[in-house]
Amino acid sequence: MLSRVANSLYWMSRYIERAENIARLVDVNLQMLLDFRNLDDATLNAHWIPVVQSSGDEELFRKLYPRTTGQSVTDFMVFNPSNTNSICSSIGQARENARMVRDQITAELWEEINRIYLFVNSPRAKKEWRESPFDFFSTIKSSSLLLQGLTDATIVRSEGWFFIQCGRFLERADKTSRILDVRSASLPEQGSQTVINQTDVLGWSAVLRSCSAWDAYKALNGAEVQPALVAEFLLLTDDFPRSVRFAVRHLNTVLRRISGIREGRFGNEAEKLAGRLLAELQFSSVDDILAVGLHNYIDLLQGKLNAIGEALFQAYIFQPFQTPDDNELRQQEEQQQQLSIIRTVGLR
Amino acid sequence: MTTPQPLDPFKNYETGAFYDEMVDSSGAIRPHYQQFLKHFTGLSPEEFAAKRTAVDLSFLRQGVTFNVYGDSQGTERIFPFDLIPRIIPAQEWEHLEAGLIQRITALNLFLHDIYHNQNIIKDGTIPAHYVMSAKHFRREFMNVKVPRDIYIHICGTDIIRDDKGEYLVLEDNARCPSGVSYVLENRRALKRTFPEVFEAGGVRPVSNYSEELLKVLEYTAPLGVAEPTVVLLTPGPYNSAYFEHTYLARQMGIEIVEGRDLLVRDQHVFMRTTKGLKPVHVIYRRIDDDFLDPTVFRRDSALGVPGLINAYRAGNVSLANSIGTGLADDKVMYYFVPRIIKYYLDQDPILPNVQTYLASEEADKKYMVENLDKLVVKAANEAGGYGMLMGPHATQAERNEFRKRIEADPRNYIGQPMISLSRHPTYCGEAEGFAGRHVDLRPFILYGEKAAIIPGGLTRVALRKGSLVVNSSQGGGSKETWVLYGNK
Numbered sequence: 001m002l003s004r005v006a007n008s009l010y011w012m013s014r015y016i017e018r019a020e021n022i023a024r025l026v027d028v029n030l031q032m033l034l035d036f037r038n039l040d041d042a043t044l045n046a047h048w049i050p051v052v053q054s055s056g057d058e059e060l061f062r063k064l065y066p067r068t069t070g071q072s073v074t075d076f077m078v079f080n081p082s083n084t085n086s087i088c089s090s091i092g093q094a095r096e097n098a099r100m101v102r103d104q105i106t107a108e109l110w111e112e113i114n115r116i117y118l119f120v121n122s123p124r125a126k127k128e129w130r131e132s133p134f135d136f137f138s139t140i141k142s143s144s145l146l147l148q149g150l151t152d153a154t155i156v157r158s159e160g161w162f163f164i165q166c167g168r169f170l171e172r173a174d175k176t177s178r179i180l181d182v183r184s185a186s187l188p189e190q191g192s193q194t195v196i197n198q199t200d201v202l203g204w205s206a207v208l209r210s211c212s213a214w215d216a217y218k219a220l221n222g223a224e225v226q227p228a229l230v231a232e233f234l235l236l237t238d239d240f241p242r243s244v245r246f247a248v249r250h251l252n253t254v255l256r257r258i259s260g261i262r263e264g265r266f267g268n269e270a271e272k273l274a275g276r277l278l279a280e281l282q283f284s285s286v287d288d289i290l291a292v293g294l295h296n297y298i299d300l301l302q303g304k305l306n307a308i309g310e311a312l313f314q315a316y317i318f319q320p321f322q323t324p325d326d327n328e329l330r331q332q333e334e335q336q337q338q339l340s341i342i343r344t345v346g347l348r
Numbered sequence: 349m350t351t352p353q354p355l356d357p358f359k360n361y362e363t364g365a366f367y368d369e370m371v372d373s374s375g376a377i378r379p380h381y382q383q384f385l386k387h388f389t390g391l392s393p394e395e396f397a398a399k400r401t402a403v404d405l406s407f408l409r410q411g412v413t414f415n416v417y418g419d420s421q422g423t424e425r426i427f428p429f430d431l432i433p434r435i436i437p438a439q440e441w442e443h444l445e446a447g448l449i450q451r452i453t454a455l456n457l458f459l460h461d462i463y464h465n466q467n468i469i470k471d472g473t474i475p476a477h478y479v480m481s482a483k484h485f486r487r488e489f490m491n492v493k494v495p496r497d498i499y500i501h502i503c504g505t506d507i508i509r510d511d512k513g514e515y516l517v518l519e520d521n522a523r524c525p526s527g528v529s530y531v532l533e534n535r536r537a538l539k540r541t542f543p544e545v546f547e548a549g550g551v552r553p554v555s556n557y558s559e560e561l562l563k564v565l566e567y568t569a570p571l572g573v574a575e576p577t578v579v580l581l582t583p584g585p586y587n588s589a590y591f592e593h594t595y596l597a598r599q600m601g602i603e604i605v606e607g608r609d610l611l612v613r614d615q616h617v618f619m620r621t622t623k624g625l626k627p628v629h630v631i632y633r634r635i636d637d638d639f640l641d642p643t644v645f646r647r648d649s650a651l652g653v654p655g656l657i658n659a660y661r662a663g664n665v666s667l668a669n670s671i672g673t674g675l676a677d678d679k680v681m682y683y684f685v686p687r688i689i690k691y692y693l694d695q696d697p698i699l700p701n702v703q704t705y706l707a708s709e710e711a712d713k714k715y716m717v718e719n720l721d722k723l724v725v726k727a728a729n730e731a732g733g734y735g736m737l738m739g740p741h742a743t744q745a746e747r748n749e750f751r752k753r754i755e756a757d758p759r760n761y762i763g764q765p766m767i768s769l770s771r772h773p774t775y776c777g778e779a780e781g782f783a784g785r786h787v788d789l790r791p792f793i794l795y796g797e798k799a800a801i802i803p804g805g806l807t808r809v810a811l812r813k814g815s816l817v818v819n820s821s822q823g824g825g826s827k828e829t830w831v832l833y834g835n836k
Binding site for chain 1: 584594597603606609619620622
């Protein structure tokens with residue numbers, strides 16, 4: 001498969017996953033505000049700034065908007081074209097990548113990407129968002145789920161599929177950890193007996209809801225929301241499809257499907273890093289994480305995920321040509337020939 | 349209850365002063381259309397409308413579209429398609445086929461001669477300055493051996509018929525002719541629309557084009573490569589013919605690549621794949637010479653592959669078409685094609701040219717500037733209907749403008765008498781019903797081990813009333829082209 005095609009499939013899939021995650025995050029936090037009283041600027045700020053920070057674009061946000069309100073944050077994270085991580089930008093990028101490889105994906109998948117792209121860029125989208133944010137976000141989420149379903153149901157399980165999966169799981173691991181980071185500041189110190197207050201309980205359940213993890217968490221841990229258990233659930237659960245460990249486990253498997261290297265070994269940097277991260281997640285407990293500090297842990301985790309993405313790019317997309325030393329001379333000779341051709345052209 | 353009225357498409361049909369493809373001057377239907385009309389006139393107007401809508405929708409859904417240049421929205425449009433096929437009887441096709449093969453054979457010999465000994469110039473058959481001043485003459489390619497001595501592998505020659513029904517060659521497209529995907533897609537659409545006609549037999553198939561093309565490409569592979577890797581080089585998704593590129597690549601089962609997917613090392617071409625670099629042996633390029641290699645041609649080209657031309661000269665990769673074939677479709681060279689055929693093959697041309705005046709010949713130029721109102725004036729190197737004056741339909745100001753341009757740069761202009769192109773019944777909307785519209789024909793000629801032409805081609809139709817311009821970029825549409833096994 002051409003490297004460019006693999007690259008486009010990978011990013012198409014990442015951007016689809018990104019748009020869906022942002023939609024859930026913003027949607028849940030908007031709804032949560034309905035449970036608050038006394039919404040002054042400081043409360044709003046405390047509520048929204050971590051959400052903006054989770055996408056890593058706080059500086060840009062402060063430059064563009066004077067006040068931090070639900071209105072301004074959603075506008076920034078949903079529609080603003082100068083925010084490269086907004087839903088609009090992500091869907092635009094997903095479509096652009098899909099367009100480059102339109103002959104490689106199914107017509108159904110292309111048509112749906114095209115449909116949601118046309119929707120978010122239409123005046124209808126803004127109107128729907130103003131009148132009923134709930135409907136708006138559920139449109140985005142359903143479309144993303146539809147795209148994932150279409151991918152699962154229609155794409156041939158060949159190399160392209162594995163690159164699509166790589167993009168999906170790498171993005172998912174990253175986004176789940178970022179959503180968790182939104183409330184990491186309100187985690188009680190390890191060993192402290194402080195009971196978390198009502199606002200924080202709402203905040204932590206919003207984290208679960210943003211990852212579609214509320215029901216799965218309740219089934220496992222009961223209805224009481226305990227921050228440490230939430231962190232454990234989202235980072236270390238092996239069988240919840242949006243947990244970091246689950247995503248990394250699948251990422252590790254699909255990486256090996258691309259190269260044909262067995263589990264337990266590695267053939268390139270990406271496989272080495274993914275395998276190492278998986279082992280770390282498999283052999284860590286929540287106490288180990290809290291000992292490092294949740295925010296620090298997530299910071300390190302994101303660095304590792306980025307390194308895997310970078311290594312993947314180096315291994316499959318950008319290939320430096322291996323030139324034996326004695327080729328150097330011949331190459332320069334070639335350049336000489338090229339220069340003489342340029343000279344001939346110059347004469348015309 | 350009334351029974352649905354069958355279509356009576358030609359009740360008020362007028363052929364006018366033109367040669368009509370379907371109806372002869374006495375108003376009778378020509379024999380090779382009678383079989384089709386037997387089926388067609390059995391349709392009710394409602395059935396006909398339903399078939400039209402179904403075809404348009406299927407083109408849109410599948411993305412059988414072309415991009416409109418200069419439109420920032422990236423608008424994609426379907427190429428309007430008329431359901432009534434243009435039918436060519438076997439006898440006429442044999443004549444066309446013989447003429448086209450004669451022409452491509454002579455043009456390939458001509459290009460080989462020009463890029464080597466230049467005997468045709470030395471013998472005084474063509475003045476040297478016409479060749480040297482041609483925009484697409486590539487002096488960098490003098491004395492370069494090209495695989496199998498084939499320069500033009502794929503040629504799309506535009507054919508028209510005059511008011512007597514004689515087939516004439518209007519121009520040769522010897523660089524990157526496009527449109528063949530419409531030939532194949534139109535056929536599929538019409539087969540779904542009128543299956544019964546195809547069942548009755550008599551129409552020659554076109555679907556083997558992709559196989560034939562792949563054979564030609566593999567035939568030109570560098571010597572010693574047993575299983576050549578063939579790729580199609582496209583300028584990218586924003587090119588107007590991108591649909592065609594993906595279509596042909598998929599049909600041939602080859603990779604579609606952009607310039608940035610390829611790189612050259614040690615004068616060999618490779619493509620970047622997820623499994624490392626893979627050698628490439630034959631490139632069916634749909635990029636113009638100018639953009640192929642920034643180290644040789646346009647240095648600002650971001651579409652090309654640095655070093656590609658060196659690899660080509662070294663014989664490690666083959667290009668189809670070769671470099672410098674644009675010389676053969678220069679409109680001034682066109683004037684000399686009958687002489688070229690005579691010179692290399694010692695034959696008279698089977699398909700005549702349209703009478704042509706060269707502005708760089710003093711007598712011709714005088715005639716041209718004095719008779720601009722009777723002539724079509726064309727720029728020598730432009731395609732797609734750009735840079736053209738339709739004298740009889742132009743305003744005085746437009747004619748004056750062209751008079752100035754001809755005086756300033758006579759080498760770049762030719763003149764031809766206005767030909768009354770043949771017409772073909774075409775559905776023109778509810779108000780007008782079926783009316784005559786001007787058509788041309790672009791068959792696609794493949795030149796490999798031997799010359800082959802798929803029986804058919806792209807019939808383009810000028811949908812605007814009275815218009816003679818059939819290009820897709822200028823309000824043209826297309827028709828299916830049927831070549832029959834027999835003469836009716």
